[in-house]
Amino acid sequence: MGYANVNHPSLNLFGIILAGGSGTRFWPLSRSHYPKQVLRLLGSESMLQATIGRVLPLIPLEHLMVVTSATQEDVIRLELYRTGWDEIRLVTEPIGRNTAAAVGLAARLLPAENEPILAVFPADHHIQDPEAFLQALGRGAELAKAGFLVTFGILPVRPETGYGYIQCGSPIDSHRKAYYASRFIEKPPLAQAEAFVRAGNYYWNSGIFLFSRKTILEAMARHLPELDGRLNALQNELASPQFEAMYRNLPSVSLDHGVLEKVDNLVVIPLDVGWDDVGTWGALKNLFPPDDQGNVALGNTVNVDSKNCIIYAQDRLVATIGLDQMIVVDTPDATLVCPLNKVQEVKDLVAELDRREMVESSQHLTVERPWGSYTIIDAGHGYKVKEVVVHPGKRLSLQYHNQRAEHWVVVQGEALVTIGQEVSKITANESVYIPVKTPHRLENPGLAPLKIIEVQTGPYLEEDDIVRLNDDFWRG
Amino acid sequence: MGYANVNHPSLNLFGIILAGGSGTRFWPLSRSHYPKQVLRLLGSESMLQATIGRVLPLIPLEHLMVVTSATQEDVIRLELYRTGWDEIRLVTEPIGRNTAAAVGLAARLLPAENEPILAVFPADHHIQDPEAFLQALGRGAELAKAGFLVTFGILPVRPETGYGYIQCGSPIDSHRKAYYASRFIEKPPLAQAEAFVRAGNYYWNSGIFLFSRKTILEAMARHLPELDGRLNALQNELASPQFEAMYRNLPSVSLDHGVLEKVDNLVVIPLDVGWDDVGTWGALKNLFPPDDQGNVALGNTVNVDSKNCIIYAQDRLVATIGLDQMIVVDTPDATLVCPLNKVQEVKDLVAELDRREMVESSQHLTVERPWGSYTIIDAGHGYKVKEVVVHPGKRLSLQYHNQRAEHWVVVQGEALVTIGQEVSKITANESVYIPVKTPHRLENPGLAPLKIIEVQTGPYLEEDDIVRLNDDFWRG
Numbered sequence: 001m002g003y004a005n006v007n008h009p010s011l012n013l014f015g016i017i018l019a020g021g022s023g024t025r026f027w028p029l030s031r032s033h034y035p036k037q038v039l040r041l042l043g044s045e046s047m048l049q050a051t052i053g054r055v056l057p058l059i060p061l062e063h064l065m066v067v068t069s070a071t072q073e074d075v076i077r078l079e080l081y082r083t084g085w086d087e088i089r090l091v092t093e094p095i096g097r098n099t100a101a102a103v104g105l106a107a108r109l110l111p112a113e114n115e116p117i118l119a120v121f122p123a124d125h126h127i128q129d130p131e132a133f134l135q136a137l138g139r140g141a142e143l144a145k146a147g148f149l150v151t152f153g154i155l156p157v158r159p160e161t162g163y164g165y166i167q168c169g170s171p172i173d174s175h176r177k178a179y180y181a182s183r184f185i186e187k188p189p190l191a192q193a194e195a196f197v198r199a200g201n202y203y204w205n206s207g208i209f210l211f212s213r214k215t216i217l218e219a220m221a222r223h224l225p226e227l228d229g230r231l232n233a234l235q236n237e238l239a240s241p242q243f244e245a246m247y248r249n250l251p252s253v254s255l256d257h258g259v260l261e262k263v264d265n266l267v268v269i270p271l272d273v274g275w276d277d278v279g280t281w282g283a284l285k286n287l288f289p290p291d292d293q294g295n296v297a298l299g300n301t302v303n304v305d306s307k308n309c310i311i312y313a314q315d316r317l318v319a320t321i322g323l324d325q326m327i328v329v330d331t332p333d334a335t336l337v338c339p340l341n342k343v344q345e346v347k348d349l350v351a352e353l354d355r356r357e358m359v360e361s362s363q364h365l366t367v368e369r370p371w372g373s374y375t376i377i378d379a380g381h382g383y384k385v386k387e388v389v390v391h392p393g394k395r396l397s398l399q400y401h402n403q404r405a406e407h408w409v410v411v412q413g414e415a416l417v418t419i420g421q422e423v424s425k426i427t428a429n430e431s432v433y434i435p436v437k438t439p440h441r442l443e444n445p446g447l448a449p450l451k452i453i454e455v456q457t458g459p460y461l462e463e464d465d466i467v468r469l470n471d472d473f474w475r476g
Numbered sequence: 477m478g479y480a481n482v483n484h485p486s487l488n489l490f491g492i493i494l495a496g497g498s499g500t501r502f503w504p505l506s507r508s509h510y511p512k513q514v515l516r517l518l519g520s521e522s523m524l525q526a527t528i529g530r531v532l533p534l535i536p537l538e539h540l541m542v543v544t545s546a547t548q549e550d551v552i553r554l555e556l557y558r559t560g561w562d563e564i565r566l567v568t569e570p571i572g573r574n575t576a577a578a579v580g581l582a583a584r585l586l587p588a589e590n591e592p593i594l595a596v597f598p599a600d601h602h603i604q605d606p607e608a609f610l611q612a613l614g615r616g617a618e619l620a621k622a623g624f625l626v627t628f629g630i631l632p633v634r635p636e637t638g639y640g641y642i643q644c645g646s647p648i649d650s651h652r653k654a655y656y657a658s659r660f661i662e663k664p665p666l667a668q669a670e671a672f673v674r675a676g677n678y679y680w681n682s683g684i685f686l687f688s689r690k691t692i693l694e695a696m697a698r699h700l701p702e703l704d705g706r707l708n709a710l711q712n713e714l715a716s717p718q719f720e721a722m723y724r725n726l727p728s729v730s731l732d733h734g735v736l737e738k739v740d741n742l743v744v745i746p747l748d749v750g751w752d753d754v755g756t757w758g759a760l761k762n763l764f765p766p767d768d769q770g771n772v773a774l775g776n777t778v779n780v781d782s783k784n785c786i787i788y789a790q791d792r793l794v795a796t797i798g799l800d801q802m803i804v805v806d807t808p809d810a811t812l813v814c815p816l817n818k819v820q821e822v823k824d825l826v827a828e829l830d831r832r833e834m835v836e837s838s839q840h841l842t843v844e845r846p847w848g849s850y851t852i853i854d855a856g857h858g859y860k861v862k863e864v865v866v867h868p869g870k871r872l873s874l875q876y877h878n879q880r881a882e883h884w885v886v887v888q889g890e891a892l893v894t895i896g897q898e899v900s901k902i903t904a905n906e907s908v909y910i911p912v913k914t915p916h917r918l919e920n921p922g923l924a925p926l927k928i929i930e931v932q933t934g935p936y937l938e939e940d941d942i943v944r945l946n947d948d949f950w951r952g
Contacts, residue, residue, distance in 0.1 A: 028795070302832070304825050305818075317810040317836045319504070319825055322818035328811075334793040335806055337813050342781075342798035349780050349795055356778070360793045378853045378863050378929070382904060383887035385861070385929055387854050407907050409883045409931040411859035428858060429933040431883050433907065453854065453861055455885040455929045457905040 011141050012114040014213075015059040016106040019048055019076050019123035020069040020096045024350040025280050025343075028334040029312065032362040035072050037123040038079050041278065042287060048079050048123045052088070054130045055121065058137055065089045065109070066123070067102045077474065081370055094244040099207075099255040100227055101247075104220050107213050108235040117144045118216060120209040120255075126287060128274025140210040140269050143178060149219065149260060150210035151181065153203025153268040154275045159193035162279065162344070164205040164256060167196075168268050181266040184256065203268055205256060206275060216259070223262045227251050280343040281327045284310045299330075310340070332375075334360045370473040371396050372449070384461040388442070390415075390450040395443030397471035404458030404465060406434040408442070413450035416443040439469055487617050488590040490689075491535040492582040495524055495552050495599035496545040496572045500826040501756050501819075504810040505788065508838040511548050513599040514555050517754065518763060524555050524599045528564070530606045531597065534613055541565045541585070542599070543578045553950065557846050570720040575683075575731040576703055577723075580696050583689050584711040593620045594692060596685040596731075602763060604750025616686040616745050619654060625695065625736060626686040627657065629679025629744040630751045635669035638755065638820070640681040640732060643672075644744050657742040660732065679744055681732060682751060692735070699738045703727045756819040757803045760786045775806075786816070808851075810836045846949040847872050848925070860937040864918070866891075866926040871919030873947035880934030880941060882910040884918070889926035892919040915945055 023035030030036045037048040045053070052064065066088055068076040073092045080088050091106060103120055110116050119137060127133050140150040153166055169182035184205070188196065196202035211219075221228045227250060234246045260266050276286050288296045295306060299313030306323035313330045320328060325340040338346065353361035366375040371394040378385035390396070390413075398418065408417070409431040416425050417432050418441040425445070426432060434440045436458065444450035468475060499511030506512045513524040521529070528540060542564055544552040549568045556564050567582060579596055586592050595613060603609050616626040629642055645658035660681070664672065672678035687695075697704045703726060710722045736742050752762050764772045771782060775789030782799040789806045796804060801816040814822065829837035842851040847870040854861035866872070866889075874894065884893070885907040892901050893908050894917040901921070902908060910916045912934065920926035944951060 028793075302825065302828055302834070304821060304828060316808075317504075317834070319810060319812045319829075321812070321814035321821050321825055323813060323815070326813070328813050330811055332792075334795060335804075335811055336795045336797070337799060337802070337804050338797035339799070345780060345797050349778065349797055352778055352780060353795075358778070358793070375854075377861065378851075380927065381888065383927075383929070385853065385863075387861075405905050407883075407885045409933075411931065411933055412857065429881050431907065431909065431931075451856065451859075453859070453929075453931045455887065455907075457885075457887055 011145060012116045013059050013063060013141055014110050014116050014118050015055050015064045016103060016118055016120045017048070017051055017064065017066045017123050018099060018102055018120065019066050020072060020093060020102065021122075021124055022069075022071070022096070024347040027346055027350045027353075028329055028331045028336050028360065031360075031364055032071055034075055034364055035124075036278070037072075038075050041284070042126065046079055047126070047278065048076065049083050051121055051123045051125065052083075052085060054127060054133065055119070055137070058134050059119065061085060061087055065091055065106050067091045067093065067106055069093045069096045075368070078368055078370055081473075094247045096252075097247065097250040098252040100220065100224055100253045100258040101231070101250045103209075103216065103255050104224075104227060104231045105235070107216055108231060110213055112213060115145065116213040117141050118209075118211055118213055120207075122207045122277070124278060125207070126274075126276045126278050126283075130273075133271065133273040136269055136271050136273070137210070139177060143172075143267055143269075144210040144212050144215070147212070147215055147265060148172075149215060149263055149266045150178075151260060151266060151268055152206045152208040152271040154206050154271055156193075156197045156202065156204050159190055159197050160204070161187060161190055161193050163187065163277075165193070165196050165202045166205050166268055168201045168203060168270075172267055178267045178269045181260075181268050184261045186257070203270060206271060207256075207277070208271075209255065209260070215265075219259050219263050224251070224253065224258045227253065227258070281310055281312075281329065281338075281346070282340055282343050284312070308340070332365045369396075370394070372444075374454075377453075379461075382457060382459065384456045386454045386456070388452050388454050390442060390444040390452075392444055392447050392449065395441060395472060397466075397468040397473075397475065398439055398441040399466050399468050400437055400439045401458070401465050402437060402467065403460040404456045405436050406440075407455040407457075408432050408434070409453045409455075411451050411453055413444060413448045414446045415450050415452060416445045417441070418443075441470075487593055487621060489535050489539065489593045489595060489617055490586050491531050491540045492579060492594055492596045493524070493527055493540065493542045493599050494575060494578055494596065495542050496548060496569060496578065497598075497600055498545075498547070498572070500823040503822055503826045503829075504805055504807045504812050504836065507836075507840055508547055510551055510840055511600075512754070513548075514551050517760070518602065522555055523602070523754065524552065525559050527597055527599045527601065528559075528561060530603060530609065531595070531613070534610050535595065537561060537563055541567055541582055543567045543569065543582055545569045545572045551844070554844055554846055557949075570723045572728075573723065573726045574728040576696065576700055576729045576734040577707070577726045579685075579692065579731050580700075580703060580707045581711070583692055584707060586689055588689060591621065592689040593617050594685075594687060594689055596683075598683045598753070600754060601683070602750075602752040602754050602759075606749075609747065609749045612745055612747050612749070613686070615653060619648075619743055619745075620686040620688050620691070623688070623691055623741060624648075625691060625739055625742045626654070627736060627742060627744055628682045628684040628747040630682050630747055632669075632673045632678065632680050635666055635673050636680065637663060637666055637669050639663070639753075641669070641672050641678045642681050642744055644677045644679060644746075648743055654743045654745045657736075657744050660737045662733070679746060682747060683732075683753070684747075685731065685736070691741075695735050695739050700727070700729065700734045703729065703734070757786055757788075757805065757814075757822070758816055758819050760788070784816070808841045845872075846870070848920075850930075853929075855937075858933060858935065860932045862930045862932070864928045864930050866918060866920040866928075868920055868923050868925065871917060871948060873942075873944040873949075873951065874915055874917040875942050875944050876913055876915045877934070877941045878913060878943065879936040880932045881912050882916075883931040883933075884908050884910070885929045885931075887927050887929055889920060889924045890922045891926050891928060892921045893917070894919075917946075 019037045023030030038046045165185045167183040168179035294308040297311040302319045304321045306320045308325045310327045318330045329336040372389040372391045374386045374388045414427040495513045499506030502512045514522045641661045643659040644655035770784040773787040778795045780797045782796045784801045786803045794806045805812040848865040848867045850862045850864045890903040
C-alpha cells in the first residue's frame with residue numbers, strides 16, 4: 001500500500017477499530033445502512049479509511065481488526081474492499097453490545113504470543129495532525145507494554161457537556177507526558193464543564209485506548225466478571241448457530257465505565273493533534289472554515305443574510321434567507337432543518353422515522369456495491385428506473401429475476417452483456433432487453449466507467465428478486 | 477361548460493383577468509415560467525382556473541379576456557387549453573407595464589357598442605365564498621353602469637403593512653352597501669395600519685374593479701394623458717413589428733395610483749367573502765387549518781417539536797426539529813428555508829438566482845405541455861433521461877432532432893409510435909429506438925395515461941433541438 005512500516009520492532013502492536021456506529025446523528029447524510037464511519041465528509045476518504053490510513057505507519061494491515069455490527073457489515077466490507085484492504089480482519093457483532101464486549105471479543109481473537117499490545121480506535125474521529133498522533137501512540141504503546149492501561153486525553157477547547165472528562169493526577173515520570181487518571185466525569189452540567197476547562201488538568205476522554213492483551217483481559221476478568229465469563233464461553237462459538245443468541249445476552253457496558261474507571265493503573269496521555277469526534281452536524285464548524293458571516297455552506301447553496309449556519313447541499317439547490325444558528329442538510333430523498341442547539345435531537349427524529357418504517361432512515365437512493373453503484377432515479381406502478389455505474393474491469397453477478405424484465409441503455413462507456421447464451425459488446429446509445437427469468441450479466445471491459453440506464457418493468461421490483469448464479473464478490 | 481349563465485340581461489358585462497404576475501414570491505414552487513396564477517396550492521384547480529370559474533356564472537367565456545406577459549404566455553395558454561377554455565381571448569404584453577396599461581389596452585380591445593361594463597380581476601386571489609362574491613359583483617356592475625368607478629374593499633382582519641388601504645366616506649345611498657372613497661394609503665407603517673383596523677372604515681384595496689368602458693377610458697384620458705395617447709396609437713398595431721417597442725415605452729403606473737386615487741366618482745363595495753391575495757408563503761396559514769402546534773405541514777413531512785411553521789413538501793421527505801415561525805418549501809430541484817417574518821425577501825433571493833443565471837429561477841424539472849408533461853429524472857455528459865406522460869388521445873408533434881437519438885421504453889399504457897415511415901403500437905415493457913434526424917411521433921391511442929422513459933444520447937440535448945413537422949397545438 002506504499003505506507004512505510006515504522007513499526008516499533010520491540011512492540012507487537014495490534015489495532016482494533018470500532019466501526020459499529022449506527023449513524024443516526026448525521027442523518028440524512030448517514031443512514032443505518034450507510035453510517036457515519038463511511039461518510040466522506042472531508043474529501044474523498046471515508047472516516048474509516050482515514051482512521052486506518054492514519055495508523056498504518058505504526059500497525060501493519062495484517063495486525064488490524066475492524067469490529068462492526070451486522071447492519072453495517074456489508075458497507076464496511078465494501079469500504080475495505082474499495083481501498084484494497086480486504087486482508088484486514090472483519091469481526092461482526094450480531095448486535096452492538098457497547099465497547100467492553102467489542103474490545104473483550106477482539107482481544108480474545110488476537111494471538112496471545114509475544115505480548116500483543118492492543119490499540120483501540122473509534123472509526124469515526126477526525127485528527128488534523130496524524131504525525132503527532134503517531135508519536136503519542138508510540139509513547140502510549142511503551143506504557144502499555146509496561147503494564148499500564150492508557151487513554152488519550154484531549155485538552156478541552158470549549159465546555160462541552162456531551163463528553164466524558166478525565167481528571168489527571170500526578171505525572172508518571174519527570175517528562176510529564178503522561179499522568180495518572182484520578183477521576184472520570186461523564187457528561188457534566190455546563191457550570192462544571194466550564195470549571196474543568198478553567199482548571200487545566202481535565203481532559204476529554206477521546207475513546208482511544210492502549211493496553212496489552214494480558215492487562216485488559218485481566219482487568220475485565222476482575223471488574224466485569226460476568227461479561228468475561230460469557231466472552232470466554234463465546235470465543236470458540238463464532239461459527240456456531242448459538243453465537244448470535246449468546247452475543248445478544250452479553251451485558252452492554254462501555255469499556256470506560258466497566259473497566260477504566262475502576263483500575264488503578266490507568267494513565268492519560270494528553271493529545272494535542274486537532275482531534276474532533278465529529279459527533280453531530282455542529283462539528284462541521286470545527287472541520288471547515290466558516291465564511292465572514294460564520295456560515296459553513298457546502299454544495300449548491302444560495303444564501304441571503306443568514307449567519308452562523310451549517311448548510312450542506314449536494315446537487316440540488318438549497319436556498320436560505322435570514323437564518324441564524326441553523327442546520328440545513330439536503331440529500332436526494334430527504335432534507336433536514338434543525339437549529340444548531342437541537343442537533344442532539346436528530347437521533348430522536350431518526351427513531352421516529354424507524355417507528356414509521358420509513359426507508360429514508362436506512363437507505364440512500366444511491367447504493368454502493370463492490371462493482372460500482374446504482375441510483376434509483378424514478379419509480380412508479382410497475383416500473384423502476386436506475387442509473388447503474390460499473391467500475392472499469394468489474395462485473396455484476398450472473399443473475400436472473402423471477403418477476404421483472406429489464407431494458408438497458410448504455411449512456412457512457414462500453415458494456416459486455418451476457419443474455420442467456422449470447423455475449424455482446426454494446427456502447428453508448430445502444431440498448432438491450434433482458435426478459436424475465438433469463439440469466440444475464442453486466443460487465444465493464446473498458447478503462448472508463450460504464451454507465452447505463454436500466455428500466456425495470458414487472459409486478460415486483462425489489463432487490464430480493466435477484467437470483468445470483470455466479471458472483472465475483474462475497475455475496476452468496 | 478355546465479355553468480349556469482345568470483348574466484344580468486340588462487348589463488353587457490366583460491371580465492379582464494390580469495395574469496401577468498411573475499411568481500417570484502412563491503419560489504421555489506413558482507418559477508418565472510410557472511407563476512403563482514397557475515399553482516395548484518389549494519387542490520386540483522390553478523388559481524387562474526379558480527378565478528375564471530368563479531365569475532363564469534356572471535360573465536360568459538366569450539366575454540372574458542386574460543392579459544398576460546410574454547414570459548408567461550405559454551403556460552397561461554396551456555392552462556386555458558387544459559380546462560377547455562381556449563375561446564377566452566388571450567392578450568400578451570411584451571413586458572409588464574403595470575395595471576393601468578394592461579386595463580387601458582384591454583378596454584380598447586373590447587367592442588364599444590352596448591355600453592360594456594368591465595370587471596377587472598387579478599388571476600391569483602383566493603375567495604372562500606364565491607356566491608357572495610358574485611352578488612357583490614352584480615351590485616357593483618349596476619353602479620358601474622350608473623357611471624361610477626367601483627372597487628371592492630376588504631375589511632382588514634390584521635394590521636397588514638404590505639397592502640393599500642382605502643378610507644370610506646359617506647354611503648352612496650340608504651342601503652349603505654357602497655361608500656364614496658375618500659382617501660388611499662399605500663403600505664402604511666404598523667401603527668397607522670393598527671389604527672385603520674380599529675377605525676372600522678378603512679378597507680384593504682382588493683385590486684378588483686368595475687367600471688364602464690366609457691368611464692375608464694375617459695378617466696385615463698384625463699388623469700393619464702400620456703399613457704392614453706400612447707395606447708391610442710398602439711391599439712391598431714397589435715400585429716405590427718413596432719408593437720413590442722411601443723409597449724415597452726408605455727409609462728408603468730398602477731390603475732389605483734394613476735386613476736382611482738384621482739377621480740371623484742370612486743365607490744367602495746365592502747367584500748366579506750373570505751378574500752386572500754395569497755401574497756406570500758405566509759398566506760398558507762390563512763388557507764389551511766394549522767395543527768395543534770400551529771404548523772401547516774403539507775406533503776411528506778416528519779416533525780419533532782416545531783411550532784408555527786409552514787412546511788411544504790412534495791414526494792421527498794422534509795424533516796424538521798424544533799423550528800419556530802419558519803417556512804420550509806421543498807421541490808424536486810430546490811429547497812427554501814426562511815423565517816416567516818422574512819418572507820418578503822424571497823423576491824430578493826430570486827433576483828440573486830437570476831443574476832447567477834440559475835435555471836431554478838425560471839424552470840421546474842417537470843414541464844407541462846398541451847399533450848401531457850415531461851420530467852428530467854437524470855442527466856450527465858452525453859445523455860439525458862426523461863419520464864414522459866401523454867394524456868389519453870393526445871400526441872406530440874411529428875418531429876426530428878439533429879443531434880440526438882432517443883430510446884423509448886413504455887412503462888405504463890400503450891403508445892402509437894411513428895418512426896420514419898413505420899407506425900407501430902407498443903405497450904408496457906416494449907421499447908423502440910429513434911435514430912438522429914429521423915422523423916418520429918409519440919401518441920397515446922388509449923384511454924389511460926401513457927408513460928414512457930426516454931433516454932436521449934447525443935452531444936446536444938436541449939429543447940431547442942426539436943424540428944416540428946406537424947403539431948396538433950399552437951406551437952410552430
